[in-house]
Amino acid sequence: MELPDLDVERGMARRRAILGDAWVDRSMAQATNFNAEFQDFITRHAWHGIWDRPGLDDRTRRIIVLSITCAMGRWEEFELHVRAAIQPGSPGQLSPDDLKEVLMQSAVYAGVPAANSGFAHAAKVMREAGIDLAAVDVQAVVHPADGRQARTATSPSIAYSVRERRGGAHPSHTVVLSHALGCDRSMWDGLAGRLSDTCRVVSHDHRGHGLSDVPEGPWTVEGLADDAAALIRELACGPVVFVGLSMGGMVAQALALRHPELVKALVIANSTSGYDEAGRAAWGARIGLVRSGGMAAVADMAMPRWFSETFRDANAAVVERWRRRVAACHPEGYIASCEALQRLDTSPYLGNIRVPVLVLASELDPGTPPAMSEVLARGIPDADLVVLPGASHLSVIERPTAFADHVVRFLDRLSA
Structure with missing residues (x-):
């Protein structure tokens, strides 16, 4: 056979x-x-x-x-x-x-x-094969990893980018990304790239940061939230899922309290609802350091707080990039932001945040330790807390995959 x-x-x-x-x-x-x-x-x-x-x-x-x-x-x-x-x-x-x-x-x-x-x-x-290849204006083409770059028509004018879901499909959510003090919207590049597969992703530079205006102070966190609200209204993209880390997480709380109609859900990462006397004194010391030693002194101080020792040893080039970013920050804008954060106190009002919230904390975060995130999770009625092991303050940079995985799962729950 x-x-x-x-x-x-x-x-x-x-x-x-x-x-x-x-x-x-x-x-x-x-x-x-x-x-x-x-x-x-x-x-x-x-x-x-x-x-x-x-x-x-x-x-x-x-x-x-x-x-x-x-x-x-x-x-x-x-x-x-x-x-x-x-x-x-x-x-x-x-x-x-x-x-x-x-x-x-x-x-x-x-x-x-x-x-x-x-x-x-x-x-x-x-x-x-019958696939429609529609005509487009070549001059309107943008790099998909960067998105469309623009500035708001409001004052202060806020620089932002919009990454649209590719292929013209309807996005599952519009996500707004709000960065940490001393950073800019490029902090979110990795997460924005992943989310843009299914979502419309807006990231912006806070006033005094990146390419946004630096108006005269004093500033408040509520004013930063109003900047974000003006951006959302100008883009007519609300209600949004607002994702904020550190200062961005404080803005997220203020936005949900002041403009609840614009918010569908929040992700609050490495953040807090307020500071005790020691915390406010630390902000005062940082302001004094900027005035006496300039932004370079603050940049050197920030890196051990932002990144764990293990990460710093293994990723010197990444750490140096963010040290330079802080050192290049507008000093008056940085000081005005510090003063705004120093006065933050949303703790009595957390129960008024009536949207689903994911609270992300980091095990090794010295600036906003997990105990601060626990206050947020206890105070907000519909909040879940996740602690990222081995991470420090700038968790989206230090643990990008874990951070993104938790955000994607949260978005999936919102869509269910």
Whole structure:
């Protein structure tokens, strides 16, 4: 009894799964005594020998094939794999945005002419498949990792960016990200990139930070919340999920208390509802340090409070980036912000926050230790507390994956 050739059977099954029955049937129908052995070779060594290997998933292998065939100008094979990749339900199916990213990266590593031809061939195949490629204004295109950059028409004018969900699908939420004292909206780049897959993401520079205005003081946390409210109203994007860390978490509380109609839910990370006498004295000392030693002195002091020793030892370049960011902060804007935080006291009003709240704390945070987050979680009626082990104050930088995972799960619960 003749045994079946399992390599051929397995290779043919994989070939049909990836390219579709119609294409494979045409190839087999065109086999002759001249090319049949080549077809056998492809089935054994490409489709079983390579595509059946467990090391990479089908999506990754598709991307590799598209990259190589684009780089080498093998346009017949490139179109074949584009056509197969966009078929609904195909293993490792790719979207038009996925194809775009393959070709954008090919432009850097294989050259602009190759990518230019790749875009033309891919567009032809997608149009043949009935995929609508709508015309757009090239001058309106923005880098998807940065979003659209703008400033509010209000005074003070607040600089912000908007990352839209790709592909034009309706976002599940609009999320506003509010940064820590001495930082800017780039603090949120990692989280914003992850959330923008499903959400509209707005991040802004507080007054006195980044590219926003630096109005004369005195300032209050309530005024910072009013800045955020003006931004939300100008974008007509409320109610929003407002995510704030440290100073941003204090702004989140004030926003929910002063403008509840604009808030759907809050994430309050590494923050507090107020300070005791010792805490207010520490803010006074920091203000004095800025006035006597400038922002560089404060920047040096902040790094051991922001990042754990383990993180600082392993990520010196990251720590130095944020030290420079603090050192470049506008001194008067920093002082006015410190004075606003020094006067913060939302503790008596936490029970008036009537939206779901996720409170994130860090085990090693010396500035806003977990006990401060426990006060928030106890005082807000619908609040859950999560403590990130081994993290310090700037938890979204030190534990980006864990931070994002908790935020995504919170957003998923809101959508349920």
